[in-house]
Amino acid sequence: xxxxxxxxxxxxxxxxxxxxxxxxxxxxxxxxxxxxxxxxxxxxxxxxxx
Amino acid sequence: xxxxxxxxxxxxxxxxxxxxxxxxxxxxxxxxxxxxxxxxxxxxxxxxxxxxxxxxxxxxxxxxxxxxxxxxxxxxxxxxxxxxxxxxxxxxxxxxxxxxxxxxxxxxxxxxxxxxxxxxxxxxxxxxxxxxxxxxxxxxxxxxxxxxxxxxxxxxxxxxxxxxxxxxxxxxxxxxxxxxxxxxxxxxxxxxxxxxxxxxxxxxxxxxxxxxxxxxxxxxxxxxxx
Numbered sequence: 520x521x522x523x524x525x526x527x528x529x530x531x532x533x534x535x536x537x538x539x540x541x542x543x544x545x546x547x548x549x550x551x552x553x554x555x556x557x558x559x560x561x562x563x564x565x566x567x568x569x
Numbered sequence: 570x571x572x573x574x575x576x577x578x579x580x581x582x583x584x585x586x587x588x589x590x591x592x593x594x595x596x597x598x599x600x601x602x603x604x605x606x607x608x609x610x611x612x613x614x615x616x617x618x619x620x621x622x623x624x625x626x627x628x629x630x631x632x633x634x635x636x637x638x639x640x641x642x643x644x645x646x647x648x649x650x651x652x653x654x655x656x657x658x659x660x661x662x663x664x665x666x667x668x669x670x671x672x673x674x675x676x677x678x679x680x681x682x683x684x685x686x687x688x689x690x691x692x693x694x695x696x697x698x699x700x701x702x703x704x705x706x707x708x709x710x711x712x713x714x715x716x717x718x719x720x721x722x723x724x725x726x727x728x729x730x731x732x733x734x735x736x737x738x739x740x741x742x743x744x745x746x747x748x749x750x751x752x753x754x755x756x757x758x759x760x761x762x763x764x765x766x767x768x769x770x771x772x773x774x775x776x777x778x779x780x781x782x783x784x785x786x787x788x789x790x791x792x793x794x795x
Binding site (some may be wrong): 527531532539552557567 | 580583
């Protein structure tokens with residue numbers, strides 16, 4: 520099964536790159552979520568103080 | 570520097586940490602990973618996922634007990650959120666395991682003891698969520714699902730640590746990390762990357778869990794303000 524399209528060395532780099540992209544995507548998602556939550560918390564706190 | 574700054578730095582550090590772990594996990598020479606070759610790299614992701622699953626479910630059971638004792642809504646939120654994350658990481662562990670199984674034994678699912686027990690684990694929590702969705706009243710939902718979830722304290726360790734090791738059930742799954750002699754059998758380079766991945770996954774769980782709880786709290790606060 521190995522070496523069907525690319526050699527083993529290239530394959531490992533491809534998998535590594537894909538994994539890296541997946542992780543950075545997950546991180547970006549979590550970061551964006553964190554930002555939204557922070558903004559909402561500020562708003563709710565402000566509304567609570569009025 | 571205030572607390573928000575520090576946690577922001579921590580999160581960026583986590584991003585870099587996991588990126589380095591991923592790079593090293595794939596660049597590390599495969600011969601030091603034992604007889605399984607390249608496929609063995611999965612341990613850097615598969616086992617930390619399973620580990621976080623157990624941690625999440627244990628945290629969930631603890632908060633269920635806390636809820637049943639103190640009856641604070643926030644503890645119910647913490648229990649559910651931990652269960653959700655537990656299921657997410659359980660699915661990750663199952664899928665990475667299936668990928669490994671396809672490479673090593675030719676098929677993604679073989680009903681060997683480890684695969685079967687993780688399947689039961691998923692069923693156990695699927696039932697938890699079905700139970701929650703079946704009860705309309707918020708307090709009764711929390712009480713019933715809390716009581717059910719306490720069982721997790723026994724079920725999870727049994728399914729994850731005990732059942733697959735019962736000698737009566739021989740399996741395909743490679744020897745667990747702590748082998749029959751009670752020792753850890755791993756090349757030191759692999760061990761460093763593995764432990765680093767474990768720490769990173771725990772950090773990812775911690776951040777996700779804190780986010781989930783903050784959202785639950787926001788929901789409560791907004792409902793209160795109406």
